[in-house]
Amino acid sequence: MQPDLAGFRGQLEKIVGAEHVGVGPTATVKFSVDGVVPGLVVRPGTQDEVSKALAACADANAAVVPWGGGTVMGLGNRPRRADVAMTLDRLDRIVEFDAANLCVTVEAGVKLAALEATLAEKKEILPLDPPADAKVTAGGLVAANLSGPFRLLYGTARDWVLGMRVALPDGERVHCGGKVIKNVSGYDMNKLFIGSLGTLGIITEVTFKLLPLPATRAGVVGLFPDLAQATGVVRKTLESVLLPEALELLDPEAVTLLAPRLGLEAPAGAYGLAVALAGSRDTVERQVRDFSSLFRDAGGRVTPLPDGRTVLAWDAIRNVFGFLPVPPSARVLCKIAVPISRTGELFAAACALGRRHGLHAAVTAHAGSGIVWACYLLGPKAPPEEVLADALEGLRREAEHAEGSLVVQDAPGSLKARVDAWGKARDGFDVMKRLKAEFDPRGVCNPGRFLGGL
Amino acid sequence: MIPKPLVDELRQVVGKANVLDSAVNLQLYQYDAYLEERRPDAVVFVHSTDEVAGVVRVCNKYDVPFVPRGGGTNLSGGTIPFKGGVVIEMIRMNRILEVDRPNLRARVQPGLFNLELGTALAPLGYQYLPDPASQKAATLGGNVAENSGGPHCFKYGVTTNHVLGLTVVLPDGGVAKIGGKALDTPGYDLPGVFVGSEGTLGICTEVVVRIVRLPEGVKTMLAIYDSIEEGSETVSAIVAAGMVPATLEMMDQLVIKAVEESIHCGLPLDCATVLIIEVDGLKDDLDAQVQAIVDLCKAHGAREVRVAKDEAERALLWAGRRGAFGAVARITPSYLVCDGTVPRTALPKVLRKVSEVSKKYNLMIPNVFHAGDGNLHPLILFDWRDADQKARVMKAGMEILKLCVEMGGTISGEHGVGLEKIDAMRLVFSEADIRSQVRVKQAFDPKNLANPGKMFPLPEEVRRAA
Numbered sequence: 001m002q003p004d005l006a007g008f009r010g011q012l013e014k015i016v017g018a019e020h021v022g023v024g025p026t027a028t029v030k031f032s033v034d035g036v037v038p039g040l041v042v043r044p045g046t047q048d049e050v051s052k053a054l055a056a057c058a059d060a061n062a063a064v065v066p067w068g069g070g071t072v073m074g075l076g077n078r079p080r081r082a083d084v085a086m087t088l089d090r091l092d093r094i095v096e097f098d099a100a101n102l103c104v105t106v107e108a109g110v111k112l113a114a115l116e117a118t119l120a121e122k123k124e125i126l127p128l129d130p131p132a133d134a135k136v137t138a139g140g141l142v143a144a145n146l147s148g149p150f151r152l153l154y155g156t157a158r159d160w161v162l163g164m165r166v167a168l169p170d171g172e173r174v175h176c177g178g179k180v181i182k183n184v185s186g187y188d189m190n191k192l193f194i195g196s197l198g199t200l201g202i203i204t205e206v207t208f209k210l211l212p213l214p215a216t217r218a219g220v221v222g223l224f225p226d227l228a229q230a231t232g233v234v235r236k237t238l239e240s241v242l243l244p245e246a247l248e249l250l251d252p253e254a255v256t257l258l259a260p261r262l263g264l265e266a267p268a269g270a271y272g273l274a275v276a277l278a279g280s281r282d283t284v285e286r287q288v289r290d291f292s293s294l295f296r297d298a299g300g301r302v303t304p305l306p307d308g309r310t311v312l313a314w315d316a317i318r319n320v321f322g323f324l325p326v327p328p329s330a331r332v333l334c335k336i337a338v339p340i341s342r343t344g345e346l347f348a349a350a351c352a353l354g355r356r357h358g359l360h361a362a363v364t365a366h367a368g369s370g371i372v373w374a375c376y377l378l379g380p381k382a383p384p385e386e387v388l389a390d391a392l393e394g395l396r397r398e399a400e401h402a403e404g405s406l407v408v409q410d411a412p413g414s415l416k417a418r419v420d421a422w423g424k425a426r427d428g429f430d431v432m433k434r435l436k437a438e439f440d441p442r443g444v445c446n447p448g449r450f451l452g453g454l
Numbered sequence: 455m456i457p458k459p460l461v462d463e464l465r466q467v468v469g470k471a472n473v474l475d476s477a478v479n480l481q482l483y484q485y486d487a488y489l490e491e492r493r494p495d496a497v498v499f500v501h502s503t504d505e506v507a508g509v510v511r512v513c514n515k516y517d518v519p520f521v522p523r524g525g526g527t528n529l530s531g532g533t534i535p536f537k538g539g540v541v542i543e544m545i546r547m548n549r550i551l552e553v554d555r556p557n558l559r560a561r562v563q564p565g566l567f568n569l570e571l572g573t574a575l576a577p578l579g580y581q582y583l584p585d586p587a588s589q590k591a592a593t594l595g596g597n598v599a600e601n602s603g604g605p606h607c608f609k610y611g612v613t614t615n616h617v618l619g620l621t622v623v624l625p626d627g628g629v630a631k632i633g634g635k636a637l638d639t640p641g642y643d644l645p646g647v648f649v650g651s652e653g654t655l656g657i658c659t660e661v662v663v664r665i666v667r668l669p670e671g672v673k674t675m676l677a678i679y680d681s682i683e684e685g686s687e688t689v690s691a692i693v694a695a696g697m698v699p700a701t702l703e704m705m706d707q708l709v710i711k712a713v714e715e716s717i718h719c720g721l722p723l724d725c726a727t728v729l730i731i732e733v734d735g736l737k738d739d740l741d742a743q744v745q746a747i748v749d750l751c752k753a754h755g756a757r758e759v760r761v762a763k764d765e766a767e768r769a770l771l772w773a774g775r776r777g778a779f780g781a782v783a784r785i786t787p788s789y790l791v792c793d794g795t796v797p798r799t800a801l802p803k804v805l806r807k808v809s810e811v812s813k814k815y816n817l818m819i820p821n822v823f824h825a826g827d828g829n830l831h832p833l834i835l836f837d838w839r840d841a842d843q844k845a846r847v848m849k850a851g852m853e854i855l856k857l858c859v860e861m862g863g864t865i866s867g868e869h870g871v872g873l874e875k876i877d878a879m880r881l882v883f884s885e886a887d888i889r890s891q892v893r894v895k896q897a898f899d900p901k902n903l904a905n906p907g908k909m910f911p912l913p914e915e916v917r918r919a920a
Contacts, residue, residue: 098797100690100693100694100797100798100799101797101798101799101828102693103797123696145638155611155615156637156638158614158615158643158646159611159615166890168890172886172889172890173886174884174886174887174889174890175883175884175887176887176890178862178863178864178882179797179862180795180796180797180827180828180829180862180863180864180867181607181608181795181827181828182603182607182612182795182824182827182828182829182867182868183795183864183866183867184600184601184650184866184867184868184869184870184871185864185865185866185871185875185879185882185883186871186879186883186887186888186891186909186910187647187650187651187891187894187895187909188601188614188646188647188649188650188651189647189890189891189894190646191614191643191646191647191649192642192643192646192647192894194643194646195642195643196642211698212693212696212697212698213696215696235556238556238558239555239667240667241667241668241669241670241736242736243735243736279735279736279739280738280739280742280743281739282738282739282742283735283736283738283739286736286738287736335638337636337637337638337639338636339554339557339559339634339635339636340556340557340558341556341557369637370557370636370637371637371638402636403634403635403636404636405636405638405639405640407638407640422640422641423640425641426631426639426641427629427630427631427632428630428631428632428641428644429641430628431624431630431644431897431898432641432642432644434896434897434898434900435642435893435894435897437897438893438894438896438897439890439893450641451640451641451642452641
């Protein structure tokens with residue numbers, strides 16, 4: 001049943017103020033998801049307004065798509081419905097920064113880069129490093145469970161979220177967790193909402209655990225003629241006592257894109273392995289030495305990242321696909337997750353897919369975590385969609401055969417119609433459906449985008 | 455009482471010898487390390503996922519509750535069959551199924567003792583990080599159910615940070631593999647929700663954990679203080695200096711005395727408190743870290759700081775800490791372990807308040823705790839034969855939890871809610887918060903058969919009507 005948007009627009013205006021409700025194409029088109037254009041855009045200014053607006057939408061049976069920084073709106077399947085886009089950019093307050101206890105509480109719309117700047121004043125960090133931190137919001141980071149190369153040492157949102165506040169579609173506002181680092185009071189509700197892509201409610205506030213800023217940071221890049229040489233170093237690293245922050249594997253295209261930004265002189269066709277190191281000067285210098293020898297012993301060329309440029313270099317590495325000359329709508333971006341030792345194999349398979357179909361592609365991997373990212377550009381020479389869909393399903397089968405998964409993060413809507421973004425639902429899906437029914441019985445929270453159409 | 459045919463059907467699933475239902479046997483399963491007791495109607499020993507699923511299906515058929523049990527070390531009454539029914543004893547599912555070094559994972563059965571996994575991994579150069587003090591007798595399945603912590607959480611996190619996959623028997627008897635060796639499984643984070651659910655969402659029958667290399671070096675220190683404030687202030691000072699030690703543990707004078715009398719690990723009997731501090735990682739800067747910490751301890755009033763010279767000295771310090779709960783039992787026949795958590799900087803204040811509670815109720819309350827995590831374990835000593843004392847103990851315990859919450863903390867850091875802290879849940883959660891948790895329970899266990907009567911207070915309105 002189509003909701004009567006005109007009817008409850010007035011209601012939303014009462015909650016957030018008329019100036020914060022947008023209608024008509026100029027306001028709404030930029031909030032479309034996979035071509036589905038919402039009827040209204042609402043910009044609540046407080047957590048309470050989020051809750052009331054969400055409840056009003058639920059009462060009117062209007063489907064709500066929450067928006068943070070909009071950096072991963074391609075993630076998931078095409079929405080079943082999108083009546084209201086709820087943007088959280090006005091929830092941009094840092095609620096409490098308790099530096100002495102290494103924790104910070106922020107509203108969902110706080111930009112990660114802004115948060116990082118605040119933390120830096122007290123020499124603290126939140127070591128989650130998704131691409132596009134200038135745009136990514138705290139709520140989006142958590143709702144979409146975003147991560148980057150540094151997850152090797154630091155983990156992901158599930159390791160750093162201590163608490164959160166969530167608005168549920170029935171108007172209830174709930175608090176999960178707290179601000180202490182050990183907490184088993186009741187269920188670990190944070191875990192339910194992390195990565196749930198706004199399908200159970202809208203995260204309005206997050207409390208993160210923090211770390212002291214490492215005293216020293218450095219980086220080294222190895223360039224190798226063969227992929228096997230680079231993956232051999234990864235294997236040796238994981239067998240060693242070394243503790244790199246990141247081990248990022250780069251295909252020749254990624255190396256080419258990054259070379260000018262990292263000061264690399266890369267021979268054509270070279271694979272790269274970039275290593276990030278942090279800690280005291282002694283441990284960092286020792287690891288730079290150890291990795292340099294590992295690289296050389298494997299037949300690689302060693303380039304230390306220039307002193308003082310490490311942060312910028314890693315910013316480039318985690319945003320490498322952004323240097324490709326196309327907008328997200330003209331590419332297919334996939335994330336493959338497999339057991340760590342299968343990373344090289346899936347990395348090679350992702351590269352081969354591009355070559356086989358003459359696609360301009362870049363492939364990288366968080367090689368110590370089993371995560372491969374493959375980005376394929378859809379130019380005029382790209383194969384027909386049914387061929388591409390078959391190829392992606394083939395790659396997915398390889399990932400699943402290795403006890404892993406493949407998720408399509410960006411793809412044109414027409415391709416998404418052929419390839420499910422998440423793959424087939426597996427064990428535990430019945431429980432997931434019941435969780436969805438308990439929290440969002442009317443199915444108004446981001447319907448259709450998540451696993452199995454949740 | 456449970457129906458006779460149910461017991462017969464249980465015997466068909468697991469074999470006659472694996473079902474206990476005589477009064478004397480049942481009595482052995484009516485308690486854990488908490489103070490309440492409740493007798494089960496049957497105890498079943500299981501040996502495989504299929505058997506667990508079979509037993510749960512039988513319970514489901516007769517609408518009889520079931521409670522999984524591992525080592526029985528739970529401190530909040532988590533394994534007590536509050537509504538009777540069947541206790542499912544997991545202890546015989548105790549094998550390490552796989553140590554997968556290339557993938558940095560191990561696959562284990564839930565009845566394995568935490569320490570046994572550590573002992574198996576160490577010769578290979580690996581470790582599983584969560585190591586609760588009860589690791590000799592606590593099982594990994596129990597660790598999963600309680601989201602156990604231990605003395606290394608400040609740097610390395612708790613059980614949930616190291617459990618990546620589970621095979622679970624759901625309360626309807628269905629079996630699901632959730633998560634796995636790979637990260638980022640699509641869908642809701644069911645392993646994340648399951649860890650810490652205290653047996654109320656089902657039973658895990660296989661666990662995939664992260665293993666990591668043993669650190670290249672470890673240094674352990676003992677800092678000795680004449681005032682407990684100075685000790686707890688040192689903890690914040692170390693963190694403020696940008697250091698992340700693996701361990702920051704504290705014991706007060708009463709605990710030190712009990713430990714020394716039972717374990718003889720060389721602790722000074724005349725001090726107010728000791729801090730056990732451990733740093734680990736690459737060996738290059740460990741000496742510098744130790745020096746920096748020694749200097750900080752001394753600047754904050756430590757009268758002496760000892761650095762363990764070798765593995766034997768280190769082991770002795772740890773034997774003292776890990777044996778603390780046991781040693782305290784020398785003082786009185788019983789104690790209630792509180793498990794409140796506060797932001798680290800509130801430690802000096804909360805310790806002062808705990809000593810006020812001790813005076814107010816005329817009860818001895820020694821303290822042993824994970825200072826780096828702000829996780830207190832005041833041990834309220836009493837004699838269980840004295841009803842008046844027991845009543846005072848419960849009041850004092852609740853008052854300590856209230857203090858923790860007032861200071862921005864919570865009611866349980868690692869021991870769970872169980873039976874003990876059902877009423878305390880309202881100190882930290884609103885009715886809406888609790889309802890949201892009950893929704894999760896409802897989604898997993900609509901018939902409320904998995905460990906019923908735990909964790910959640912009745913809704914306020916129901917309670918008023920009753």
